[in-house]
Amino acid sequence: MDRIALVGGGLIGQAWAIVFGRAGYEVRLFDADPAVLEQARRNIAARLDDLASLGLLEDGADALDRVRYAATLGEALASADYVQESTPERVEVKRALFEELDRFAAPDAILASSTSGIPASSFTEGLAGRQRCLVAHPINPPFVTPLVEICPAPWTDSAVVDRTHALMLAVGQAPIRLRREIQGFVANRMQGALIGAALRMVKDGVVDAEDIDVAIRHGIGLRWSFMGPFETIDLNAPGGIADYLRRYGQLYQAIEHELATPLDWSDEALIAKVEGQRRARLRAPRLGERSVWRDRRLMALAAHKRRAADDFGE
């Protein structure tokens, strides 16, 4: 597989273009809105410059040259081996689009969706080529956040999962394979559980939103950024993870019991409270520039992790 079609030119599609382009693949990016494509062209060039300036890319010009922009869906799909869809998160949009993709893509091309929350089974069931459809969910932005969650529908061919996994490794991502569909896939399920616990503490007035962020970014988030949660607890008891779970399982069980009280995620008073606490830290007009800052911090972190892995192993 060396020809990639990207459908949807928003932030996720742009980021995929960088991932595939820098890895040497020929990319065709399509969006139904020419203005989106024009914006994509500018953003991709700017991000490639950022990556090069932080030493994360040897030849940004080559990568830029490999990303082409298609005027029609057909042009993007022509001879593509792998299609990555990154359009709005609405099941009816994906259902209509995947019908087109299945009709016009080459017969053995893989059709992958970037969806973060819609299982492939809900928009591919009726397709003749449903066995070649699956989810390959990136974390924004994937050119500095390598995780890709590969989640097949019940009818996805296992060879399609294998090939997608191999492709993601080949372009430098960190793929994981889910054995079956679950809501929110893996990462957002953990994020949701953590944020749910955090929201309850803010709602109850135990701490404010900023305390939550401090607790993670100056606390357990540090270890998680290079070890993950299981390796973390594996090193936090003399006898490893089993020892840890036997020592602290009862405490966590008690906490879970408290967290089992339902939280209403649509509670507008709670939403207003966290919104107010966040806006006191960062005014709304600055959200955009802060996102650029985040991407640059992620790039710097990626460069650091590369050095640290060389120095200390990973």
Place this chain on the structure above:
Amino acid sequence: MDRIALVGGGLIGQAWAIVFGRAGYEVRLFDADPAVLEQARRNIAARLDDLASLGLLEDGADALDRVRYAATLGEALASADYVQESTPERVEVKRALFEELDRFAAPDAILASSTSGIPASSFTEGLAGRQRCLVAHPINPPFVTPLVEICPAPWTDSAVVDRTHALMLAVGQAPIRLRREIQGFVANRMQGALIGAALRMVKDGVVDAEDIDVAIRHGIGLRWSFMGPFETIDLNAPGGIADYLRRYGQLYQAIEHELATPLDWSDEALIAKVEGQRRARLRAPRLGERSVWRDRRLMALAAHKRRAADDFGE
């Protein structure tokens, strides 16, 4: 406050000695077991060398010189302004010890516990000086993980909380203040929620333990290491956190509904499963050397964050 007594010479007490010693405070470390103190002396010197070699410490010899070892509890407490207890996590141990601390420490000294799971109210209630007792819970190891959770008992004097908070800032830690006692404090509550979600997926065979760690260390753990979870989602929807919660709240609500099914944390079959998957990655005899690696990675990350904060702001 400039004289610190540390009671308990294990890994946490040693780490506190580094935190206070490098910040210019006079430290007296006591442990009832002379062999523990001797080990502490060696470990503290080794860690100070590591910190200096990674550019995190200007004068390790000065810091080392400020850490003294007390032969008796009384000697450690003599003229201390602040006492930090780091002994085993058993409420009866802490109750007996705090009675001694309250009797022998200077009348206005603060008595803080490093406990990660026992609220101060459960071992200080009967003390004459209970208003000067509280929890100051570090994350291991605190010389590279700055979070300190300050959690008062219902009877803790708010001036004691203020002074502890100021002291932690003065020694370069990142303190947060809880307004009331909750089980597990803040960080471990979030860690517990995340690990609970992860254990369910491993139990159900959706993914293996290593996939969980990849999903965090190559995924959402990256952003959390410098932003925290609320700032992360604040930047993940065009209109900020309120917009994010309105877009994705329903998905997270559905996930929470599934997570509400109780998990038995003492399930030995589940413990054996994650233990087996971890031991396939890291054999038990290597846990110790991996902990040293973790500390060095944390030091390198701290050095990186310091540089990145200069380059891009934090």
